[in-house]
Amino acid sequence: MKQIRKIEAQGNYRDNQLKIVNVGAFMGSDAYLLITKEKAALIDSGFSFCAGQMIENIEKELNGRNLDYVLLTHSHYDHASGSPYCKAHFLGVKIIAGVYAEKIFAKPSALAIMAEMNESVAKDYGVNSYEDRLNELSVDQVVGEGDVIDMGGVTLEVIEAPGHTKCSIAFYIPEEKMLISCETMGVYAGEDLVAPCFLVGYEMSLRFIKRAQTMDIEKILVPHYGVMIADQCKSFLKNALRSNESLYKLIINDAKEGKTTEGIIDHYKSVFYNAEMKKIQPEQAFELNAKYLVPMVLKEAQEK
Numbered sequence: 418m419k420q421i422r423k424i425e426a427q428g429n430y431r432d433n434q435l436k437i438v439n440v441g442a443f444m445g446s447d448a449y450l451l452i453t454k455e456k457a458a459l460i461d462s463g464f465s466f467c468a469g470q471m472i473e474n475i476e477k478e479l480n481g482r483n484l485d486y487v488l489l490t491h492s493h494y495d496h497a498s499g500s501p502y503c504k505a506h507f508l509g510v511k512i513i514a515g516v517y518a519e520k521i522f523a524k525p526s527a528l529a530i531m532a533e534m535n536e537s538v539a540k541d542y543g544v545n546s547y548e549d550r551l552n553e554l555s556v557d558q559v560v561g562e563g564d565v566i567d568m569g570g571v572t573l574e575v576i577e578a579p580g581h582t583k584c585s586i587a588f589y590i591p592e593e594k595m596l597i598s599c600e601t602m603g604v605y606a607g608e609d610l611v612a613p614c615f616l617v618g619y620e621m622s623l624r625f626i627k628r629a630q631t632m633d634i635e636k637i638l639v640p641h642y643g644v645m646i647a648d649q650c651k652s653f654l655k656n657a658l659r660s661n662e663s664l665y666k667l668i669i670n671d672a673k674e675g676k677t678t679e680g681i682i683d684h685y686k687s688v689f690y691n692a693e694m695k696k697i698q699p700e701q702a703f704e705l706n707a708k709y710l711v712p713m714v715l716k717e718a719q720e721k
């Protein structure tokens with residue numbers, strides 16, 4: 418059993434017009450609160466079992482104000498499961514996601530996987546019973562490339578960023594030169610390593626990283642990490658590109674050498690599932706993802 422590590426809200430970015438606070442209740446349970454003078458939006462909403470604690474964290478920060486939006490960067494269990502609890506708690510809150518996320522939430526088979534992953538992570542943290550609201554998962558507003566969410570003096574421009582999932586989206590805040598990223602770039606796994614997350618497309622994931630490298634970016638909200646500033650952004654993007662390319666090469670080379678999928682996954686795991694990753698992703702989730710990722714890469718390479 419993992420050490421229970423309830424996390425109090427932690428602010429990691431603040432200026433006159435925008436404040437960003439990590440309100441995720443446990444490691445791996447991704448949820449960041451964006452507060453402007455007029456509006457408040459939650460970026461992702463974490464696991465099911467600790468949604469209550471996350472809502473407490475949010476309430477503390479909002480100090481009587483209401484939550485206006487829940488923006489889902491994608492439909493995975495560690496990002497989307499808390500959204501129905503928000504919907505039930507904050508009057509009139511709008512759940513916003515990409516078009517494919519809505520389709521996923523309508524699939525009983527997808528909900529069953531989400532429930533199973535939630536149960537497993539809850540057990541890891543020693544939580545055996547909690548209210549499951551996954552069947553209430555819904556999207557109030559579907560957004561796509563170029564759509565704008567007005568937060569009062571701060572605007573969030575939607576960027577479609579498929580690659581991790583089909584439904585992955587990111588946001589750009591021109592007033593702050595800030596990218597609210599998603600897992601298509603990969604996740605921070607140490608000073609020099611970004612753990613790749615391209616589950617549905619390698620080339621399309623690279624496109625998103627390369628696109629970000631051409632954008633005017635001074636800050637990046639990196640999933641499962643927090644806000645990176647100035648030079649950190651540049652090196653994160655560089656590391657992301659290099660790490661994604663190196664995993665691709667590892668898979669292609671291993672396949673050429675005749676390794677089985679299991680053998681390739683083991684090799685992949687030994688390089689990328691490091692101590693940093695273990696903090697934010699359970700082994701079961703890593704392995705489930707790897708089982709999608711490796712055959713996807715081999716298929717994509719064949720179709721080239």
Ligand SMILES: [Zn+2]
Pocket residue numbers: 491493581600
């Ligand atoms: Zn994900």
